[in-house]
Amino acid sequence: MIGTWQLVRLALRRDRVLLPVWVLFLVGVTYSTTTALEELYGSQESRALLGLTANANSAFLAMLGPLHDWSSLGGLVVWRWGVFSGLFIAVMAMLVVTRHTRAEEEAGRTELISATVVGRHAPLAAAVVVAGGTSLLIGLLQALALIGADLAPAGAFAFGLSTASVGLVFTGVSAFTAQLSENSRVSNAVAGGFLGVTYLLRAAGDAAGESGPRWLTWFSPIGWTEQVRSFGDDRFWVLLIPLVAFAGLVGVSAYVVTRRDVGLGLFAARPGPARGSIGSPSGLAWRLQKGSLIGWSTALFGVGVIYGSVAQAVGQMVRDNPALGQVVQRIGGADAMVDAFFATVTQLLGLISSIYLVQALLRLRSEETSFRAEPVLATPVSRWGWVASHAVFALVGGAVVLASAGLGLGLVHGLQIDDLGAVLPRMLGAALVQLPAAWVLAGVALLLFGVFPRLTGVSWAVVSVSLVLTLLGPTLGLDQWVLDVSPFTHVPKYPDITFGPLAWLTAVAVLLLVAGFAGFRRRDLTT
Amino acid sequence: MTSAISVSGLVKTFGPTRALDDLTLDVQTGEVHGFLGPNGAGKSTTIRILLGLLRADSGTARLLGGDPWKDTAALHRRLAYVPGDVNLWPNLTGGEVIDLLGRLRGGVDRVRREELLERFELDPRKKGRTYSKGNRQKVALVAALASDVELLILDEPTSGLDPLMEAVFQDCVNHERERGRTVLLSSHILAEVEALCDRVSIIRGGHVVETGTLADLRHLTRTSISAELAGPPDGLAGLTGVHDLVVEGNRVRFEVDSDELDPVLKQLVASGVRTLTSQPPTLEELFLRHYEDAK
Numbered sequence A: 001m002i003g004t005w006q007l008v009r010l011a012l013r014r015d016r017v018l019l020p021v022w023v024l025f026l027v028g029v030t031y032s033t034t035t036a037l038e039e040l041y042g043s044q045e046s047r048a049l050l051g052l053t054a055n056a057n058s059a060f061l062a063m064l065g066p067l068h069d070w071s072s073l074g075g076l077v078v079w080r081w082g083v084f085s086g087l088f089i090a091v092m093a094m095l096v097v098t099r100h101t102r103a104e105e106e107a108g109r110t111e112l113i114s115a116t117v118v119g120r121h122a123p124l125a126a127a128v129v130v131a132g133g134t135s136l137l138i139g140l141l142q143a144l145a146l147i148g149a150d151l152a153p154a155g156a157f158a159f160g161l162s163t164a165s166v167g168l169v170f171t172g173v174s175a176f177t178a179q180l181s182e183n184s185r186v187s188n189a190v191a192g193g194f195l196g197v198t199y200l201l202r203a204a205g206d207a208a209g210e211s212g213p214r215w216l217t218w219f220s221p222i223g224w225t226e227q228v229r230s231f232g233d234d235r236f237w238v239l240l241i242p243l244v245a246f247a248g249l250v251g252v253s254a255y256v257v258t259r260r261d262v263g264l265g266l267f268a269a270r271p272g273p274a275r276g277s278i279g280s281p282s283g284l285a286w287r288l289q290k291g292s293l294i295g296w297s298t299a300l301f302g303v304g305v306i307y308g309s310v311a312q313a314v315g316q317m318v319r320d321n322p323a324l325g326q327v328v329q330r331i332g333g334a335d336a337m338v339d340a341f342f343a344t345v346t347q348l349l350g351l352i353s354s355i356y357l358v359q360a361l362l363r364l365r366s367e368e369t370s371f372r373a374e375p376v377l378a379t380p381v382s383r384w385g386w387v388a389s390h391a392v393f394a395l396v397g398g399a400v401v402l403a404s405a406g407l408g409l410g411l412v413h414g415l416q417i418d419d420l421g422a423v424l425p426r427m428l429g430a431a432l433v434q435l436p437a438a439w440v441l442a443g444v445a446l447l448l449f450g451v452f453p454r455l456t457g458v459s460w461a462v463v464s465v466s467l468v469l470t471l472l473g474p475t476l477g478l479d480q481w482v483l484d485v486s487p488f489t490h491v492p493k494y495p496d497i498t499f500g501p502l503a504w505l506t507a508v509a510v511l512l513l514v515a516g517f518a519g520f521r522r523r524d525l526t527t
Numbered sequence B: 001m002t003s004a005i006s007v008s009g010l011v012k013t014f015g016p017t018r019a020l021d022d023l024t025l026d027v028q029t030g031e032v033h034g035f036l037g038p039n040g041a042g043k044s045t046t047i048r049i050l051l052g053l054l055r056a057d058s059g060t061a062r063l064l065g066g067d068p069w070k071d072t073a074a075l076h077r078r079l080a081y082v083p084g085d086v087n088l089w090p091n092l093t094g095g096e097v098i099d100l101l102g103r104l105r106g107g108v109d110r111v112r113r114e115e116l117l118e119r120f121e122l123d124p125r126k127k128g129r130t131y132s133k134g135n136r137q138k139v140a141l142v143a144a145l146a147s148d149v150e151l152l153i154l155d156e157p158t159s160g161l162d163p164l165m166e167a168v169f170q171d172c173v174n175h176e177r178e179r180g181r182t183v184l185l186s187s188h189i190l191a192e193v194e195a196l197c198d199r200v201s202i203i204r205g206g207h208v209v210e211t212g213t214l215a216d217l218r219h220l221t222r223t224s225i226s227a228e229l230a231g232p233p234d235g236l237a238g239l240t241g242v243h244d245l246v247v248e249g250n251r252v253r254f255e256v257d258s259d260e261l262d263p264v265l266k267q268l269v270a271s272g273v274r275t276l277t278s279q280p281p282t283l284e285e286l287f288l289r290h291y292e293d294a295k
Ligand SMILES: Nc1ncnc2c1ncn2[C@@H]1O[C@H](COP(=O)(O)OP(=O)(O)O)[C@@H](O)[C@H]1O
Pocket: A526, A527, B014, B017, B018, B019, B037, B038, B039, B040, B041, B042, B043, B044, B045, B046
């Protein structure tokens, strides 16, 4: 472990912008969610009504979890933000750990460092310290922010530490996935897949009725944070589970480090074909990206299936509950609620697909910085041909990903209500209308890549802003012009599909893509 | 003879760094041209401009009669390139990469491919991430040498090869020369260039400081002479071409430009020579002189 502190300092220096942004974001949103909810649900009656609808609506349950305690403002904050807070901190931990372990090893820098006086475990230990430390800091600051907003200190700490616990678990998860493969992309993909399962397990558990498999939440690190019941019972003991998981995962990873060679994964690479069949840039793009496309499509099909299976329960629950039925009648009846559910879900799927699109497009940049673009562009392949190979893959791949999600939704919901023929095309359409908005974000990424290549990473900031505005903007009571910044705000809401916005979103996307390409045609290749 | 590459007045800056400063380079069709210079001299930058990967700030560059920035795709059909930093796709095997680059260039010579794989002792079934630096370089070399092109641009292609493979490489380049191909070989190792090249350009600080055949360059080298004379060494100091003169009584040591050897020896003989040792000129010395100036 010698040298860990030097590596920690190196990592903090490299992440001196990234980490503060994460901290600010997760703490800031905690505070602003609290004040916004206080304004929206100031009265006891409004909270009671919210509690009634939130807990009766499987869609809400699946997306946000149950609202355990609507008598206090704290309970509302936990319900509206707790699950997302956990999701975001997990992504933070994942990116930080992979960046300082496997990605470094892949780039050959660990080899350089291992040759100096640095212990075998130092790189892993440093990454764990940085990601785990940041998680704890975020948790503590979240608690302080909640106390600052006049909430009960015990509940505030229960909430903050719950968020931190998800960060710790995913620090451990990615410490482990970083050992498995030689490729940091694969490490992130496996950890990301695990995060998806984590979210879905608790979604399934939360949405399950009295007799359903409620225990599923106990198998999810985000589910554990719900079980803490912050601002209710404040069951701090539940946090022992993530702590044990964290220690176990880090321990296993540390053991694997001693069992493998620097630069290699746990599983040795097998020899492949001596002859190649790839003969074009698009063939190469397909070969490099098909794994990720298949993974994303499968995952989104799964998400679609889960949400699709909840949809019917949304209507059913309303029909079974006369008191609730009256409330719901005022907003258009059970069918309107099912529609609203699909509107929210397809928007969420659109947002997720934009993450796929942007990362597929940014493959261009990583090919460039890793010097792999150079030999290809030194052949008769034109700049246009090379950019198009990955761009087309990303744009069409986005359609495939969304269609898989729509397929999952439509298949399950269609079978449940016994009307597959009508439901399936409707759901496919509802998912695919998100595509132009996702294309706009891809256009922004290509523009940055073409014109300001060193700022390509800003694409992720743009994606995050759209995500936050769309998911949390309405709750935070932001002005319409702020919400309008996200292209997803302009996508027509299911079931009222109009083609006007879709046409102009597509036009904007095309303009951005063309501008990005023109920029790339004129610029130097840089690293 | 026509020029395969002709560059003049080339300037390229990266922010405050002036990577190329009025660079002039001429490579004749059919020759093996050495592009020699210390690290950071601007070799890779020049090559990237010739490949249309970078755009020059000013100056002209012509490659195979075309403009490297505008006629990129057409020119690339006629050349093959081995980069200085070969980085392969982790999941593709060496064989797949060779075939990919070959096909993108318009086809691979199957027989030649197998022959080269054998000579370089390269296993084409291994995945990209498992190759060492030298083996990654071999993959790029096989891909380049097995394609049917007029011009090979090789950027420090041997920096990861062991001496045995270095010899194989030299064989291959000689073979290419016999087939009438033009080769631009960048290197920072003099011996390699001496062994292979018809003509050499020495680059330093983004500027070509010497260019010519090896024989031309030898003219620029100096002979070291130390002698014991019968009398005091009069008049030596005033002669052109004499450097680093040290006089200790009747003994002298100095270096003399190879071109000025004749008048200087005449002057020595005039003073009466008792003993004389001379060390023949080496390119190494010329080369080191330029390297040291660069520091
Ligand atoms: N993309 C770049 N950005 C900034 N500086 C660069 C870049 N590429 C090269 N340089 C600088 O230009 C000079 C020449 O580099 P290079 O052509 O790679 O030299 P060589 O190949 O002869 O070793 C060096 O000082 C190097 O640091």
